[in-house]
Amino acid sequence: MKRIHFIRIDKNPLQIILLIVLIIAMVISIFKPFHLENPKIYKYIYITGMFLMIVVNGQLFWFKNAVQWNKKGIVIKLNAFFKSTSISFNHISDVELTDNTLKISRHNKKDSTFDLKDIEPSDSKKIFDIINTNRIVENSTFY
Template sequence: MKKINFENLSWNWTRIALLILASLCLSVGFGLLLNYKNGLITSLGFVILIIMLSKRFWYKNHVEYNKLGIVIKLNLITDRTIKFNEIDKININDNKLIVKLNSERKFEFQIKDIDSSDINKLLRILIENSKSIFTDNRTEKLLLPIE
């Protein structure tokens, strides 16, 4: 079974520290702080930013979320961005997770080979943060209790 990499973007202190370090490297490297230009320090700042922003390309199954929305990439090359306040219905069966929006648009994700605990965690994130209707059509009810 494949695992999903989850990343909560709300107040992630390591992410904030890396952003501050990258901005300091860029400011010093461009000569804005110490009036000393250095291309190596500037490059270090850009490398830190590239590593932080490229995480969603490292994993085949990746989910980023905060209190406003979620970015889901499951068995796809591209990802789907969904705002929680636009979600109307969530439907799951044995092979697919279907998220229907208020605008009659829908997103389908293949979940056949994904670990059931990760599917339940993704469902918990979607249900807790949106005011949506949830329907579970799986043959085996694998929903974990909300802790």
């Protein structure tokens, strides 16, 4: 059984630190606020910033099975290297988890079906739980 790599975007402190360092490196390399004897240092800072950008944004492409989410939506990539499906939580009307499939129904009548036959059952359940806890249910009353 294959495992899914889960990446939560908004609560990862390492990713937030990398983004801050990335922004600082890019600002320093573009505006060059310091007078340095060796101007090639700005090139190295720029290359470091670009490398950090690849590390932060490329996590989804490192794994064949990955799920990336925050409070607004989810990106699901299963059994593929480049094809992924991005779904906003407020567009989800219903979610069904059967033995080998995950079916996500949307308000605009576009359904997404994912094949889970080689996926670990605990990971399938985790995707289902992530979607159910984050989706916005229309006409629901919260107490």
